[in-house]
């Protein structure tokens with residue numbers, strides 16, 4: 304994957320038209336002249352200069368050494384969405400598939416520490432306890448927000464990406480919630496349709512492709528843990544204690560944790576601009592890995608995943624979740640989302 308990214312095959316970001324040309328050539332000649340896997344992307348130096356200037360505690364060198372690759376996706380303004388896939392190498396039982404973890408920082412571009420801490424954790428990936436898992440790490444989902452003249456929660460379209468995921472009833476609930484509960488707060492604008500934005504659309508596609516068994520989404524500055532999902536929540540990571548603050552139409556936690564039953568841990572760091580101490584950064588990391596090990600069940604090699612088909616894309620004629628969606632509650636209990644959605648309608652609308 305790294306080789307492909309370096310060679311430009313997946314580099315469909317729009318800021319550098321030459322990459323399209325390179326990609327086409329590369330496909331035609333079957334990539335026979337790929338650079339060595341250790342070579343960084345030529346533009347990584349420049350990207351890391353820009354990113355590290357915004358990220359507390361992360362130098363350009365830290366960024367360059369983080370082994371991020373192109374995903375083929377880009378933000379609205381054409382900045383590449385960078386990620387790193389790290390397969391498990393420390394497996395006690397080869398009959399079990401390693402747990403797949405999707406770790407995301409920087410959905411909100413003005414929560415600078417939420418990306419910095421993900422870069423810090425990338426430095427811990429060689430630890431034995433990390434190598435038991437298959438990681439997919441996306442430190443900056445909203446680069447346009449981070450790199451805006453004044454860092455912004457929103458993407459370049461003025462949309463809160465964490466309200467743009469296709470929760471059931473989005474078309475009805477998200478706009479109403481925005482108007483009635485937030486007073487049309489521009490910082491919480493969900494957009495006009497779910498998955499209307501390249502960043503949320505890419506993440507949704509990536510969830511379908513990677514099929515994570517747990518998602519960790521880092522935010523700031525509320526200093527708590529939030530949790531959505533079908534298993535017992537963590538009580539504390541480092542100094543952060545569980546405080547389930549709410550359910551929002553279009554949020555990742557709501558969409559993945561409640562609707563799709565893939566647990567989402569939302570880590571709210573206590574400060575958006577000042578990093579936790581190194582000791583606290585490490586404590587959160589260790590507690591997080593212990594919780595995942597003890598609470599996210601492994602799958603046998605032959606077992607399918609629990610994820611289900613996704614709703615229709617936003618540019619199709621239908622909007623909102625597809626009627627053909629195959630989701631069913633899996634434990635025979637009343638679907639948590641249905642109850643929550645009904646409660647929200649009774650309470651707020």
Ligand SMILES: [Zn+2]
Pocket residue numbers: 411414521522523
């Ligand atoms: Zn946030």
